[in-house]
Amino acid sequence: MVEVGEMADKITGIDIRILKLLAKNARLTYKDLAELLDTTRQRVSRRMDRLERNGIIKKYTVIPDYDSLGYMYALLGITLKPGTDIDSVIEVLKENENVKVIQKAIGSHNLILHVAGPKDMKEMDRILSEITKKVHAIDRLDITFVTDTIKFETL
Amino acid sequence: MVEVGEMADKITGIDIRILKLLAKNARLTYKDLAELLDTTRQRVSRRMDRLERNGIIKKYTVIPDYDSLGYMYALLGITLKPGTDIDSVIEVLKENENVKVIQKAIGSHNLILHVAGPKDMKEMDRILSEITKKVHAIDRLDITFVTDTIKFETL
Structure with missing residues (x-):
């Protein structure tokens, strides 16, 4: 069942919660995120697809220790x-x-x-x-x- | 078979290649990375564990579009x-x-x-x-x- 407003273009509470979790660890799986947010994998994957498509997620990246890398x-x-x-x-x-x-x-x-x-x-x-x-x-x-x-x- | 130097603390060519791929997309799976680098999932996961443990990977994160988020x-x-x-x-x-x-x-x-x-x-x-x-x-x-x-x- 698609929730009201789910397909609209605005950023919702669940989007912000997903973004905050990914900001701490971008390698969390759909399953991890769904469990942490007490929702379904399908919903997480749908929201993330939309955040990527809208350019709200610009990139998933790694922050390295430059000094160790020379x-x-x-x-x-x-x-x-x-x-x-x-x-x-x-x-x-x-x-x-x-x-x-x-x-x-x-x-x-x-x-x-x-x-x-x-x-x-x-x-x-x-x-x-x-x-x-x-x-x-x-x-x-x-x-x-x-x-x-x-x-x-x-x- | 553990390769020569694999367990040593120095950063090798495979580490740099893994880091560069993760910098472009930190959500690549072990399987994706293994295929891109023509190696095994086990080797990728072993190298990544070590990079995380040594603090060379400080964080996997998301770069958001601040403007869209207000x-x-x-x-x-x-x-x-x-x-x-x-x-x-x-x-x-x-x-x-x-x-x-x-x-x-x-x-x-x-x-x-x-x-x-x-x-x-x-x-x-x-x-x-x-x-x-x-x-x-x-x-x-x-x-x-x-x-x-x-x-x-x-x-």
């Missing part, structure tokens, strides 16, 4: 010169495999980049120079190297 | 006054449910916070003021609001 992680807060076409800047950066995260923003910075590279300051300097050279119209640049992640939640 | 997402780049005990600051912030990410860093900022809150500037202002009041010893603060995430990869 990586350094740098955050670049960039303010572009007024009038710069941010989308063409992003287009150039998108294919760079060291650039892991690209975000548009407003406030202190209008472009946020996360850059992963080897734990070698000389090599990292080369990677960051190459990236900032491609952005060119930089008014202000803040570079921060992450040394420890104490909390990482997505929801 | 959230704003703010990044705080903080430089603490010299001599501030950063760990006691972190201790205070850890339990705050709006603070989703806490990272120690060096460079432009020495503390990075990600704050999620409702799409209501007045309410967000209240949340951010409460957080910065708790940090108190702030020398410099950059607040950036994420408006669009174009790329989000973890590996």
Whole structure:
């Protein structure tokens, strides 16, 4: 039996509860989720399909320990010169495999980049120079190297 | 048959390949991964157990679309006054449910916070003021609001 509102496009309480459980462990099975939420596997799978289709779930991913893998992680807060076409800047950066995260923003910075590279300051300097050279119209640049992640939640 | 080096603590090529696949889709089953990597389910499950135990896999999670869920997402780049005990600051912030990410860093900022809150500037202002009041010893603060995430990869 399809519940009232179940097929509508709005986000319901069960969606939020599913998302919160998946944020803690994205590998929970339909069965695990159904048991935790006292509902059926069918309902969980139906809601998750919809959340994926609507783009509310963008991705299921793994958060690794970069340090153990031999990586350094740098955050670049960039303010572009007024009038710069941010989308063409992003287009150039998108294919760079060291650039892991690209975000548009407003406030202190209008472009946020996360850059992963080897734990070698000389090599990292080369990677960051190459990236900032491609952005060119930089008014202000803040570079921060992450040394420890104490909390990482997505929801 | 246990392969040479399999039980050692070092990260091998198969680990990296498993991590890269899980970074794209953390819900891949042992069976999916075994087929993609042309190996056995047993080997995949053994490697993943070890990656989890060693803390190389910190978490399997979901990346949601904050905007659709009615959230704003703010990044705080903080430089603490010299001599501030950063760990006691972190201790205070850890339990705050709006603070989703806490990272120690060096460079432009020495503390990075990600704050999620409702799409209501007045309410967000209240949340951010409460957080910065708790940090108190702030020398410099950059607040950036994420408006669009174009790329989000973890590996």
